[in-house]
Amino acid sequence: MFFDYARPPSGLGRFGEYGGRFVPESLVPACDEVEREFRAAWGDPSFRSRLERVLSVYAGRPTPVTPAWRLSAELGITLLLKLEDLLHTGSHKINSALGQALLAQRMGKRRLIAETGAGQHGVATATAAAWLGFAATVFMGERDIERQELNVFRMRMLGAEVVPVSTGSRTLKDAISEALRHWVSSVDDSYYCIGSVMGPHPYPWMVREFQRVIGDEARTQCAAELRTGTPDFVVACIGGGSNAAGTFAGFLDTPAQLVGVEAAGGAAVNAGTTGVLHGFRTKVLQDSHGQISEAHSIAAGLDYPGIGSEHAYLADLGRARYVTVDDHEVVKALRKLGGSEGIFCALEFAHAVAWVLRAVEQGEIPPGATVLLTLSGRGDKDMPTLMESTPVTPPQRQQVIVERSWGFVYAVSLMGTTGERLELAGSGRELATSLRRRTDLPVLAGFGVSSPHHAAKAARYADGVVVGSALMLKVLDGAGPEQLGASVASLRAALDTADG
Numbered sequence: 360m361f362f363d364y365a366r367p368p369s370g371l372g373r374f375g376e377y378g379g380r381f382v383p384e385s386l387v388p389a390c391d392e393v394e395r396e397f398r399a400a401w402g403d404p405s406f407r408s409r410l411e412r413v414l415s416v417y418a419g420r421p422t423p424v425t426p427a428w429r430l431s432a433e434l435g436i437t438l439l440l441k442l443e444d445l446l447h448t449g450s451h452k453i454n455s456a457l458g459q460a461l462l463a464q465r466m467g468k469r470r471l472i473a474e475t476g477a478g479q480h481g482v483a484t485a486t487a488a489a490w491l492g493f494a495a496t497v498f499m500g501e502r503d504i505e506r507q508e509l510n511v512f513r514m515r516m517l518g519a520e521v522v523p524v525s526t527g528s529r530t531l532k533d534a535i536s537e538a539l540r541h542w543v544s545s546v547d548d549s550y551y552c553i554g555s556v557m558g559p560h561p562y563p564w565m566v567r568e569f570q571r572v573i574g575d576e577a578r579t580q581c582a583a584e585l586r587t588g589t590p591d592f593v594v595a596c597i598g599g600g601s602n603a604a605g606t607f608a609g610f611l612d613t614p615a616q617l618v619g620v621e622a623a624g625g626a627a628v629n630a631g632t633t634g635v636l637h638g639f640r641t642k643v644l645q646d647s648h649g650q651i652s653e654a655h656s657i658a659a660g661l662d663y664p665g666i667g668s669e670h671a672y673l674a675d676l677g678r679a680r681y682v683t684v685d686d687h688e689v690v691k692a693l694r695k696l697g698g699s700e701g702i703f704c705a706l707e708f709a710h711a712v713a714w715v716l717r718a719v720e721q722g723e724i725p726p727g728a729t730v731l732l733t734l735s736g737r738g739d740k741d742m743p744t745l746m747e748s749t750p751v752t753p754p755q756r757q758q759v760i761v762e763r764s765w766g767f768v769y770a771v772s773l774m775g776t777t778g779e780r781l782e783l784a785g786s787g788r789e790l791a792t793s794l795r796r797r798t799d800l801p802v803l804a805g806f807g808v809s810s811p812h813h814a815a816k817a818a819r820y821a822d823g824v825v826v827g828s829a830l831m832l833k834v835l836d837g838a839g840p841e842q843l844g845a846s847v848a849s850l851r852a853a854l855d856t857a858d859g
């Protein structure tokens with residue numbers, strides 16, 4: 360069963376039991392106005408051709424579909440990447456921000472309000488506002504401000520006001536609530552430029568229409584690239600779900616399997632139940648009293664406890680499948696893509712790569728399959744997060760760490776789990792040696808130590824080792840206290856026999 364995409368959703372923007380408009384009385388006329396104006400604009404060839412031109416000469420459309428050569432060969436599949444990261448401002452968010460900004464101009468508004476998580480939609484909105492000579496106010500959770508510092512600076516440089524939100528989890532959910540509250544009080548001159556396929560009708564439908572350019576282009580490009588015409592799998596990451604909705608729109612009436620990848624800690628489809636959030640009905644993470652639960656993801660743009668209403672419906676229909684990956688797989692996938700293709704992607708998109716890696720390994724994606732991934736954004740914004748979660752601690756930060764430590768300093772030599780490693784990471788030696796130069800405290804090496812051989816090697820540059828999952832794996836294999844004690848003793852003995 361497919362949607363008829365030539366038509367808007369039924370009633371007040373219903374996708375099955377999802378969607379709709381659950382807003383305070385004071386916002387009803389504003390939502391009505393946006394809907395009326397969008398319908399008129401979308402049916403107006405001059406608006407459509409202006410948007411098309413702006414997307415082309417300003418944003419950089421069409422974006423290419425490129426084969427990921429080396430990763431494809433390694434995985435035994437054909438992997439195609441739709442490069443939305445090449446767009447002006449670095450992600451797909453500009454497609455909808457420019458569309459909505461032109462709509463706001465047509466409506467006679469002079470100011471854009473937006474929320475942002477990863478900062479990409481905030482940057483896109485600030486850019487569209489600057490380009491049209493509008494003011495822009497962007498709401499952003501304090502936690503996201505900390506981890507997406509670069510984008511906050513970019514927004515301010517573009518002339519936008521960034522308003523920190525200190526309520527709740529201080530992330531995207533709270534920023535949207537605050538932006539909606541602010542819109543109520545400034546609706547006369549302001550247009551609320553929502554960043555994903557969420558919110559009250561007409562936003563989920565309208566944002567999907569502005570993003571469907573991704574799927575429409577990709578469909579034509581895949582037809583030229585693939586012998587089979589359409590890919591077997593079409594995969595995208597999901598925060599609110601706009602890059603996925605735009606991509607899926609191009610493939611809904613094909614046999615392609617549609618896969619949306621959620622963060623494990625923000626898995627609204629997999630762990631949520633039906634509820635109302637931010638003015639629309641959807642699947643949402645909540646407790647038995649309807650209190651919204653906090654989402655968590657290393658990717659600020661996926662840290663959302665709900666999902667676009669259309670996705671909730673596609674999940675119920677079984678037309679699209681929604682899967683999850685955890686932060687750990689994501690960082691590994693990001694490095695893998697960088698190392699194989701020379702593309703440093705956003706943490707959000709790395710979720711899609713992580714699922715493909717796992718699905719190939721587990722045979723869910725069979726050898727020879729064709730897979731299209733929408734590469735939703737580039738990774739520059741994530742550099743500080745990655746520097747914290749990978750062992751690239753710069754000397755200045757090492758100094759702060761040793762000054763604030765007591766007991767011992769734990770030098771984490773590589774991302775990963777202990778039990779997985781055959782060899783220790785070379786970077787461990789460098790880090791531990793540098794830390795030892797700065798402190799008299801014992802420096803212990805970890806992550807990668809799983810055998811006496813490793814312990815002996817680590818003892819050449821560290822005062823001890825921390826062993827985690829290698830011992831956990833033994834427990835899972837049925838080891839009791841005695842065997843564990845023996846393991847620890849053999850590691851201890853290896854430390855003492857180290858030759859250096």
Ligand SMILES: Cc1ncc(COP(=O)(O)O)c(C=O)c1O
Nearest residue numbers: 555598599600601602660735736
């Ligand atoms: C690069 C990137 N990809 C994906 C997302 C998730 O948003 P959506 O699900 O609406 O595409 C974000 C959100 O900020 C993002 O910055």
